[in-house]
Amino acid sequence: MSYTSLTDADREEMLAAIGVDSIEELFRDIPPGVRFDRDLDVPPALAEAELTRELERLAAKNELPDVSFLGAGIYDHYVPAVVDAVLQRGEFLTAYTPYQPELSQGVLQAIFEYQTAICELTGLDVSNASGYDGATVAADACFVAKQATGRTKVLVAEATNPQVRQVVKTYARGFGLEVVEIPHDGGTTDPDRVRAAARDAAAVLFQQPNFFGCLEPAPDLAAAANDADALALAHVDLVSLGVLEAPGNYGCALAVGEGQSAGNWMSYGGPHYGFLAARGEYIRRLPGRIVGETADAAGKRGYVLTLQTREQHIRREKATSNITTNQTLLALAGLVHLSLLGPQGLRETGETCMALAQYAKERLTARGLELVFPEKTTFKEFAVRVGRNAADAIRAARAQGIHPGYALGRNYTGLDDALLVAVTERRTPDEIDRLAKVLAP
Amino acid sequence: MTKLIFERSQAGRRGLEVPRPGLPVPELPDELARRQPPRLPELAEPEVLRHFTELSTRNFGVDTGFYPLGSCTMKYNPRVNERLAALPGFRDLHPLADEETVQGALELEWRLGEILREVTGLAAVSLQPAAGSQGELTGLLLLRAYFDERGEGEQRRRIVIPDSAHGTNPASVTMAGYELTPVRTDARGNIDLDDLRPKVDEHTAGLMLTNPSTLGLFDENIEAIRDVFHGAGALMYYDGANLNAVCGISRPGDMGFDVVHINLHKTFSQPHGGGGPGGGPIVVRETLAPYLPVPIVVRDGDRFRLDYDRPKSIGKVRGFTGPFGVFVRSYAFMRSWGPRLREMSEVAVLNANYLLALLGDAYDLPFERLCMHEFVLGARTLKRDYGISALDVAKRLMDFGFHPPTIYFPLIVPEALMIEPTETEAKETLDAFVEAMLAILREAREDPELIRAAPHGRPVERLDEVRAAKQPVVRYGFDHEDVAPAGEPTPLEAPQGA
Numbered sequence: 001m002s003y004t005s006l007t008d009a010d011r012e013e014m015l016a017a018i019g020v021d022s023i024e025e026l027f028r029d030i031p032p033g034v035r036f037d038r039d040l041d042v043p044p045a046l047a048e049a050e051l052t053r054e055l056e057r058l059a060a061k062n063e064l065p066d067v068s069f070l071g072a073g074i075y076d077h078y079v080p081a082v083v084d085a086v087l088q089r090g091e092f093l094t095a096y097t098p099y100q101p102e103l104s105q106g107v108l109q110a111i112f113e114y115q116t117a118i119c120e121l122t123g124l125d126v127s128n129a130s131g132y133d134g135a136t137v138a139a140d141a142c143f144v145a146k147q148a149t150g151r152t153k154v155l156v157a158e159a160t161n162p163q164v165r166q167v168v169k170t171y172a173r174g175f176g177l178e179v180v181e182i183p184h185d186g187g188t189t190d191p192d193r194v195r196a197a198a199r200d201a202a203a204v205l206f207q208q209p210n211f212f213g214c215l216e217p218a219p220d221l222a223a224a225a226n227d228a229d230a231l232a233l234a235h236v237d238l239v240s241l242g243v244l245e246a247p248g249n250y251g252c253a254l255a256v257g258e259g260q261s262a263g264n265w266m267s268y269g270g271p272h273y274g275f276l277a278a279r280g281e282y283i284r285r286l287p288g289r290i291v292g293e294t295a296d297a298a299g300k301r302g303y304v305l306t307l308q309t310r311e312q313h314i315r316r317e318k319a320t321s322n323i324t325t326n327q328t329l330l331a332l333a334g335l336v337h338l339s340l341l342g343p344q345g346l347r348e349t350g351e352t353c354m355a356l357a358q359y360a361k362e363r364l365t366a367r368g369l370e371l372v373f374p375e376k377t378t379f380k381e382f383a384v385r386v387g388r389n390a391a392d393a394i395r396a397a398r399a400q401g402i403h404p405g406y407a408l409g410r411n412y413t414g415l416d417d418a419l420l421v422a423v424t425e426r427r428t429p430d431e432i433d434r435l436a437k438v439l440a441p
Numbered sequence: 442m443t444k445l446i447f448e449r450s451q452a453g454r455r456g457l458e459v460p461r462p463g464l465p466v467p468e469l470p471d472e473l474a475r476r477q478p479p480r481l482p483e484l485a486e487p488e489v490l491r492h493f494t495e496l497s498t499r500n501f502g503v504d505t506g507f508y509p510l511g512s513c514t515m516k517y518n519p520r521v522n523e524r525l526a527a528l529p530g531f532r533d534l535h536p537l538a539d540e541e542t543v544q545g546a547l548e549l550e551w552r553l554g555e556i557l558r559e560v561t562g563l564a565a566v567s568l569q570p571a572a573g574s575q576g577e578l579t580g581l582l583l584l585r586a587y588f589d590e591r592g593e594g595e596q597r598r599r600i601v602i603p604d605s606a607h608g609t610n611p612a613s614v615t616m617a618g619y620e621l622t623p624v625r626t627d628a629r630g631n632i633d634l635d636d637l638r639p640k641v642d643e644h645t646a647g648l649m650l651t652n653p654s655t656l657g658l659f660d661e662n663i664e665a666i667r668d669v670f671h672g673a674g675a676l677m678y679y680d681g682a683n684l685n686a687v688c689g690i691s692r693p694g695d696m697g698f699d700v701v702h703i704n705l706h707k708t709f710s711q712p713h714g715g716g717g718p719g720g721g722p723i724v725v726r727e728t729l730a731p732y733l734p735v736p737i738v739v740r741d742g743d744r745f746r747l748d749y750d751r752p753k754s755i756g757k758v759r760g761f762t763g764p765f766g767v768f769v770r771s772y773a774f775m776r777s778w779g780p781r782l783r784e785m786s787e788v789a790v791l792n793a794n795y796l797l798a799l800l801g802d803a804y805d806l807p808f809e810r811l812c813m814h815e816f817v818l819g820a821r822t823l824k825r826d827y828g829i830s831a832l833d834v835a836k837r838l839m840d841f842g843f844h845p846p847t848i849y850f851p852l853i854v855p856e857a858l859m860i861e862p863t864e865t866e867a868k869e870t871l872d873a874f875v876e877a878m879l880a881i882l883r884e885a886r887e888d889p890e891l892i893r894a895a896p897h898g899r900p901v902e903r904l905d906e907v908r909a910a911k912q913p914v915v916r917y918g919f920d921h922e923d924v925a926p927a928g929e930p931t932p933l934e935a936p937q938g939a
């Protein structure tokens with residue numbers, strides 16, 4: 001490996017120009033008491049071929065199933081080849097935040113297009129350039145709601161992804177927010193419970209489809225929030241928005257979610273992107289970068305980072321957020337994927353997920369398994385009772401090459417025998433038949 | 442003018458076929474079904490690829506050329522790391538898969554953590570934070586948990602931050618529910634000890650410090666600063682933004698810091714991606730370890746597991762164990778250097794001092810010292826004498842084929858130009874940059890209009906940022922002009938970079 005260019009002769013010349021005798025002398029301002037006086041005790045340097053072998057060893061230690069029905073927030077959707085091709089363009093990959101628009105029109109325009117796509121999907125007016133993941137953008141949205149309403153309590157549906165709830169609670173401590181969870185009733189959230197609890201709340205956060213895969217009565221939940229002057233915050237799945245109504249169209253003030261489903265590999269949990277969109281009135285409270293359209297001196301259209309007086313580098317302790325580095329490259333991947341799909345492809349992806357999930361429900365129930373929430377409409381994921389501890393069922397299925405889902409007992413009491421099964425457009429009826437045989441021999 | 446992808450759209454085109462298994466599609470309840478389809482672009486695949494390829498040609502990355510954006514550490518991103526992160530055993534791994542099936546991923550995370558512990562000289566690590574600023578928030582929440590348990594949570598409400606700090610530091614203080622105590626920088630670029638001492642007492646929770654600072658200077662009084670804080674029962678947070686200066690040379694833990702974040706996208710070469718992703722692991726002293734986010738990667742013999750059973754943990758700041766693909770790249774980068782990481786920092790510091798030696802007399806130099814991995818010049822004289830600002834210098838540098846340095850930051854240096862060459866650059870590149878910077882000085886005298894009209898020959902000239910903020914257009918309007926509520930314009934001398 002050589003990632004530096006300096007020859008010995010270069011070093012000599014440069015030291016002479018600086019007027020010092022050695023590289024050591026460049027560090028003379030570091031007090032002797034805090035200097036590190038031995039070699040770093042880290043593994044030896046590797047040549048590229050050796051490095052490749054070492055990382056291949058680690059990758060091979062992971063056991064990928066033949067077929068996976070594991071979802072619970074991160075999904076095995078197809079990532080088109082064009083996404084990888086675009087992301088490996090060095091001009092995108094190795095640039096940073098577009099502080100200098102004349103050198104950054106490519107990424108600025110791409111973010112503007114991403115913002116447009118997110119607004120279209122969510123039915124809202126403004127989007128930021130991305131947040132860290134689907135969990136942190138939910139916390140961001142709660143903070144917007146606190147600032148917008150002056151209230152210090154948020155309601156979170158218990159049927160929301162547990163990781164999202166955990167992150168919201170962690171952030172809430174810093175924000176000075178109280179988090180109150182609304183239990184689910186038979187797999188979905190009861191709007192009447194929300195209405196009763198929302199009276200002094202800044203926001204009501206729910207997930208659509210929720211963590212169990214069930215469709216919430218989302219318009220009624222939003223109405224319950226709005227009746228109490230709390231902001232309705234929907235946590236949504238981009239891939240569902242070709243078939244499911246946009247949250248902006250049923251009264252939500254903000255919509256957030258995990259973008260991984262659109263354009264990102266699962267990659268053991270990241271890097272991915274969180275998206276955040278809002279009604280126009282909240283634009284000055286949004287966290288993170290926003291790209292706007294403008295013109296140059298000659299009247300030519302161009303794009304810049306805008307409304308930066310919200311941000312930490314200008315507003316410092318009064319900023320709307322501390323976010324700086326975001327997830328632009330992953331959001332770009334999402335934009336490329338959505339551009340390849342178009343409205344028709346997105347709708348068909350949703351329909352295929354629904355059709356295959358329905359087939360899976362039928363196959364599993366035909367073999368005697370029971371759905372946990374049989375009355376509920378679902379999208380691409382559903383909960384099924386497997387007649388024993390779900391963790392044991394997973395272990396047994398894995399031995400046959402199938403990862404059958406997520407053990408809901410990890411997060412919910414009374415669901416130790418429940419398995420959350422995710423069916424994306426990548427699954428086939430044959431694979432589902434195999435799942436049914438493995439779970440109900 | 443490049444068309445927006447929405448302007449290239451033609452109804453009925455598509456770029457990707459989706460499997461259609463021939464099964465019935467269940468009906469959705471009317472009130473939940475989408476009424477109007479989203480207006481996503483409709484293009485065939487070749488046109489999608491061409492669109493984004495064209496956009497890429499209107500962008501400048503480290504692959505394109507010299508990118509001395511101070512405090513952002515724009516170093517070479519080895520391509521082998523991209524190939525390794527895309528190995529199916531990493532790329533296709535689900536974060537909730539059983540621990541027995543992800544032993545390679547956990548081993549990688551554990552090994553990465555071990556190197557970070559050695560480089561920082563601290564005891565326990567969490568890889569979870571997604572970026573440096575999230576590491577800051579996480580670290581401050583650890584301080585709160587620590588003082589709460591000691592019964593000092595209500596009493597210790599203040600965090601001390603020098604006036605040279607990144608804006609993320611004060612923003613994180615607010616997000617963590619703390620209050621800010623600013624402290625001045627002295628004439629040598631160190632924290633002003635006389636200003637500091639009376640500000641640190643039993644109400645102080647801690648210090649946040651970047652060392653070397655955003656001025657590119659190592660704080661010569663770091664031991665005295667440590668004594669002030671630890672003497673008052675307060676803790677010290679190290680902003681690792683500038684760790685590229687001191688790997689194997691000086692360790693934050695040995696300087697007295699209790700919490701450190703590391704920007705994996707800076708020092709350890711995760712590509713910056715046009716704005717992200719990053720990685721912001723934190724490493725802490727043993728006393729703070731119980732409060733780290735869950736889960737923690739633990740080694741038991743030759744097996745690795747995730748420890749969730751940590752009752753004092755602050756919780757989670759991000760999903761799963763963190764941005765794993767970033768860990769693959771940074772781990773690969775560290776293994777390429779091995780113990781020679783020290784040489785990486787030495788070359789970064791040598792390159793910076795070389796530029797400083799050749800430019801320090803030509804521009805304003807706020808501090809007459811050797812620098813670390815970056816340095817700050819001022820264009821105040823240039824502005825006074827010729828009306829050429831730091832912004833003008835930045836724009837003119839583009840004409841010479843360089844990305845500009847960070848400008849107008851740190852805030853305490855007027856007309857600041859903050860220059861960080863990194864270890865990547867060859868001497869010829871540095872020499873060419875010096876020539877350009879000196880040429881701009883000559884042009885300022887002879888042809889200032891040339892500079893003020895810069896850049897030349899770019900896809901756009903200087904853009905009207907006031908209009909962008911006053912009439913915000915933040916999405917394509919399709920068939921009508923779509924303007925969001927107005928905001929404040931960005932001040933002309935707002936930081937650009939860092």
